[in-house]
Amino acid sequence: MLVATSAQMKTVDSTAINRFGIPGIALMENAGRSVALKCLELLKLQRQKTEGETRGVSRKAVIFAGKGSNGGDGFVVARYLHNWGFDVVAILTGGRCEEVKGDARINLNICKEMGLPILEVPTSEPETLKAVEAALATADLIVDALLGTGSKGAPREPVSSIISLINDCSSKRKVPVVAVDLPSGVDADDGSIPGEVVKATQTVTMGLLKRGLILFPGAEAAGDVTVADISLPREAVAAADIEMEVITPEFLRSLGSGENGRESVSHGVLFPRKHDTHKGTYGHVLVIAGSRGFTGAATLAAMGALRAGAGLVTVACPAGIQDLVASKLTEAMTVPLPDDGSGKVCPAAADAVLDAAEGKNVIAVGPGLGRTQSVYLVIEALLERAKVPLVIDADGLSVLGGKAPVIKKAAETSGFLPVLTPHPGEMGRLLQKSTREVQDDRPGSVQTLARDASCVAVLKGARTLVSDGRRIYANLTGNPGMASGGMGDVLTGMIAGFIAQGASPLEGALLGVYLHGLAGDLALAQTGEKALLATDLLEQVGPAILKLSGASSLSPSQAV
Template identity: 40%
Template sequence: MRVVTAEEMREIDRKTIASGIPSIELMENAGRAVAKAIKSHYRPLRGKEISIFCGKGNNGGDGLVIARLLAKEKAKIKIFLLTRKKELKKDPKTNLRKALKQKIEVIETDTSQKLKKFRQEIKKSDLIVDAILGTGIKGAPKGLEAKAIKFINSLKKPMVSVDIPSGVEGSTGRVSGEAIRADLTITFGLPKIGLVVYPGAEYVGKLEVAHIGFPKRFLSDKEIKVYLVTKEDISSYLKPRRPDTHKGTYGHLFVIAGSVGMTGAATLTSQAASLCFGALRSGVGLVTLGIPESLNEIMEVKLTEGMTLPLPETKKKTLSLKAKEEILKFSKKADALALGPGLSANKETKQLIRNLIKKISLPMVIDADALNALVGHLSILQSRIQHPGSRIITPHPGEMARLIGKKAKEVQENRIKVAGDFAKKYKVIVVLKGARTVISDPKGNICINPTGNPGMASAGVGDVLTGMIGSFLAQRREPLEAAKMGVYLHGLAGDLAAQEKGEEPLIASDVLEKLPQSFKQVKSNK
């Protein structure tokens, strides 16, 4: 599903009107869609007191249509107009006249004093509709609008927002001041970026997308390159397996991970690759874990479904530069490489990592210590690339900040731009982990993942993701597809685990345990 900025949505609106669909018709359709949703979620409406707060723009005009339609359902409607009637724009003014003709009570609350005067009356509301500000706001609401939003939130009443909760920036999700905390948001045409990324997503409640007459050709414009990953997307990738296949059909993943004291990370990566789906749970046919030789005996016991490759090690029992030739030789037997978790910050091991990324042309996923080894050496990412985007990096915000020489806060404030710019510059796929993980590719496509929860901020959970993405690469899937599948299914498994055990106690093995259910749920598309 495409996701748009406020500016892109305005352009769709402009093109639609230019194509011959009047703006007043779009407003009527928008109001009708919200009224229909309210009827569905809050029935019966007869006798319910509904306060509708309207700003002076088109969002307020939508609110006036909603008032008229809900009044026909015998609800007791009061419109609180946060402006003077004469200051309304053309289409809202037309809908105000219709509301007045229908004998709906319209109260001008264009000053703080007037808002205070009607506080007790507003407190009686069974439902509040927020039609104050639209998607184009930048910065914090000011004056009367800010006071109204703060007051409305204080009432703790059921709340429906029209298009976007007032105070949330449509293009970024930033919340710079007061913002409505909605229970339900009905947005029009396409979701706005600010509704699906944090902090904006926290204010939305349940999000529904209403179609109000925008032509499909405008909604599917190829210039719109931000997408929300959906269950339907992932389900379409999970095709039934042919009965005449074997383990060689499903690829061989070579994992380079682990050092003494970090065996947990290496184990979880291999389990993610071998235990996710089907016979080996992730769907990959074979997994080989390359590890420091002193860990081999331990890993052979732990990894009953995987194979191990003992490799030369340093005195600190991390991978040595002497392992390079053996790794390069073995990589010719593999279909993909997963590199990084638990490798340590050892100077010699970092040099080995950089050499491997330079020399190996396999599709690969690069995570954790392998990412840290690239700090100050990013040009290595562009070496030996057979196909741009065949390398996937999976940084959390701190790792990304180190890679680009910024602070984690700067990364978090510009997640889509940071991920997109990096992917284009270095011709890689970026999986920028965090709440609403951002996936970007060298062509400028951006995917926002809706699954996952705060309980997944736990040691080892990211290593599971690395193994999953690596396994999909080994199955010869397109790299962007592999990244989307890994992130979505991993997040869904975390959500299923949290439903059962709660977020606080969640650990990586809980996510692994729920991966089969995650796959099953997506395949059934329920």
């Protein structure tokens, strides 16, 4: 499922109209009808929930429309709802009827000819706003068609005041709000909210998802999002060269299918194993992690790899903590690394990790290692001399700030792109930017790191993003309960576990972030947000893999 910027969406629309000859008013008609159908569905569902108090479908709809094409969609919605028996009031905001142009004007005129009441709100005069409040006082449904995907910056008056009234009505009277394309006040490209914003119950977006609908805080304002098929030619979409897409189950199940004649990665990772296999068939992961006080990071990463399906896992950790790490791990092996006497690796560990890497299929390094010069030497040695894929996280990233040329050596040495899994703060250090700058442009940040460092970059957080430098993949699984210690360590292990089984670094990262989030969602159903721990998530990795594979062995209590 592709995710477009406002400019890319404009290109798609323009190509559909100018190259393929689809009239813009036909696209507007399809858009408006899609929204109207969602409104009908929403009100029916809402009424079912309160059927013990009142029967039938609510019939009062207030449509807020701007002067542009988004407002034109709103006038189409008004017409359909009117024809379906709703009492409809259309409120033109930010101008007068004679200022509306093009296809939007045609649909406005149709509404007027049909006798629909059109209230003009060109300014935020108190008397005018009182009329809007009166209309909202009896509304059962609100449609937001004020601002489109091209809108930038904080909404100006009178739109700002109207948004405030919409939110007040929705909050106090529990009136559902359906946004057309995206909630007014959300930036379509980065999800930022510079001023007032409509807090939608549902958003019906046209043709393709928009970045602002999946990136926070815009995603929160959007509510539930539906992508409406308005008959845009797929050739028009392809011509826009959209580089961002959502990680979906269908996409993951097809990973690697037919590529170079090999069996699909998803078949090897997600579906039942062949009978004539053994532990060596599913790869050997080396986890280099842990230091005194941070043994949990090593054990969580190891368990993440095991739960992902790796056949063997070995943990290389400072000698001073080996016994403690080993006592926490029943199924994994451990090897000691030279330490400095304080439970941290010493410079000699740089050669020792290369010895430990012999015979391994993938190396996960960084969780809980510490931020010392010795750790940098370990990471540098692996980047320059390891012959297998690397997954670098946590402290392994902290010592690499501004060292893209060093990271590039890994791809040159091993033939595999290393996987880097920073949170926003770590990403900032890698790119030598502030955390705020990273968060303000998450897609740009993850793509820049992947491109400049020749790696697969995984930018963690709400809506984790993955990039190989060419494409950007957005993950929609996961929940706020996962904002706790150890979650990233589990993810590191899971990615390594999938790579051990034959996934490429990019495929392993995509499978890892999706299934990690899905396991968190399954665990949430049992623990709630506040009590959710990384160990709870580990217990749900297996059910998550079953769910993604389409297996029927999940019990009702394990369903999301």
